[in-house]
Amino acid sequence: MRRPGPSRSRDEVVLRADEYRLIRELFAERFGLQLSVEARLSVERRLRERLGVRGHASFLEYYQFLKWNPLSAEELDLAVELLTTHETYLFREDYQLRAFREEILPMLAHLARPRRRLAVWSAGCSTGEEAYTIAILLHESGLFEGWDVRVYGSDVSKRCVAAARRGVYGASSFRTTPDAVRDRWFTRLPDGFHVSEPIRALCHFGQVNLLDDERTRVVGRVDAIFCRNVLIYLEQAARRRVIDMFHDRLSPGGVLLLGHSESLLNVSTAFELLHLREDLVYKKPLGRCPAEP
Ligand SMILES: C[S@@+](CC[C@H](N)C(=O)[O-])C[C@H]1O[C@@H](n2cnc3c(N)ncnc32)[C@H](O)[C@@H]1O
Structure with missing residues (x-):
């Protein structure tokens, strides 16, 4: 031809x-x-x-x-x-979110109590549904009242980040969200459901390529990272780089949550496996205290 x-x-x-x-x-x-x-x-x-x-x-x-x-x-x-694929919705993978709410958050609250500051990163957040889900869980837990709480959402896509900042969603974003939760945290207007102010105020969005060391440093130290359904689209060397960067960004004792089909097998041995009732997540070891002189 x-x-x-x-x-x-x-x-x-x-x-x-x-x-x-x-x-x-x-x-x-x-x-x-x-x-x-x-x-x-x-x-x-x-x-x-x-x-x-x-x-x-x-x-x-x-x-x-x-x-x-x-x-x-x-x-x-x-x-x-x-x-890139931008498929996402609120309250995705509810078994993992239950583990986050019931087991991980109390653990992080204990760990971060002396500094009363908590940061969670939704890395590869697409249009923001994951970040707002995390913010709702943090807010509803009641564990962090009076703390400095931040949820960072980042994505390589400029358009997605703009949509995340808008925080206005159609019915498909709520496909697994109970109506009561939707109605508590979103206001229905003619152009869609608008995220409510207390939840929006916790979230900060930025355009970040996870392979760009300079941009990822902007996020700073975090206590938990959600990177779900992102690594599957990356090649092996890039997965290693991203996971090493996450390890660097996490506070000791912080956790990394991946999508249900993703794991660190053949990618990194730097994390401990944390066996929860409903999920397995990765934890950055607490590390040893320096020896007493
Ligand atoms: C399928 S979505 C996952 C959204 C959300 N984490 C979830 O699980 O519902 C994958 C997102 O990863 C983003 N992504 C892919 N490669 C990336 C990279 N190198 N840096 C940052 N984001 C990336 C895409 O733009 C896309 O929005």
Whole structure:
């Protein structure tokens, strides 16, 4: 079959195997994304409109722009947005949230009591539902009244972070949320359910690529990290980097919660497994006190 020449319309521009290899390498290097060989057609479909918008005649030209042009940051943002999955909803994986509420929060409250400050990070928060879920659980627990409590939500996608900051959701975001919880913490307006002020006030959102050491440092020390349904999209080397960074960011005794299909097997041995009644989570060891002189 003939390859499309320059005279073909943009709808017909094909992502050739050699071009796809370059694009896969670029997104793995910058964002840790693991794009499978089989996903070529889907990547072609998702990125093709960008070629049209930017006036590139081929995927090679588009790749070269992304890779080498000093002004490509904004376009990279748009492209990574198109290549990532943003599926999320409030109160996702309720067995894990029960473990968080009933077993992890009392443990963290005990650990952090001397400083009366608690920080939880939703890393890869998509449109913010996970961060607001965490904030609701912290607020409802009643364990942290008068404390400095913060929930950080971050995502590589600028559009998702903007939606998270808005905090307005449609019915699908509440697919597993009891109506009573929804009605307690959200106000129904014509454009959707708006998160209520006490919950919004706990949450702070930012655009962060988990592979960008400088940006991840902005988050500071945290007591718990939720990174659910993110690592599955990353390649092995990137998973290791991200997990090492989480280890660094967690306070001793802090916990890491992954999605139900994710684990640290072959990724890190730096964490202890914490066996809870309903879940297994990872804990940063408390470490030994320095020896007395
Ligand atoms: C499927 S969503 C998970 C949302 C939420 N954690 C949950 O479990 O419902 C995955 C999110 O990870 C984000 N993501 C993927 N690679 C990332 C990276 N390198 N840095 C930061 N976020 C990333 C995507 O933009 C996407 O919003």
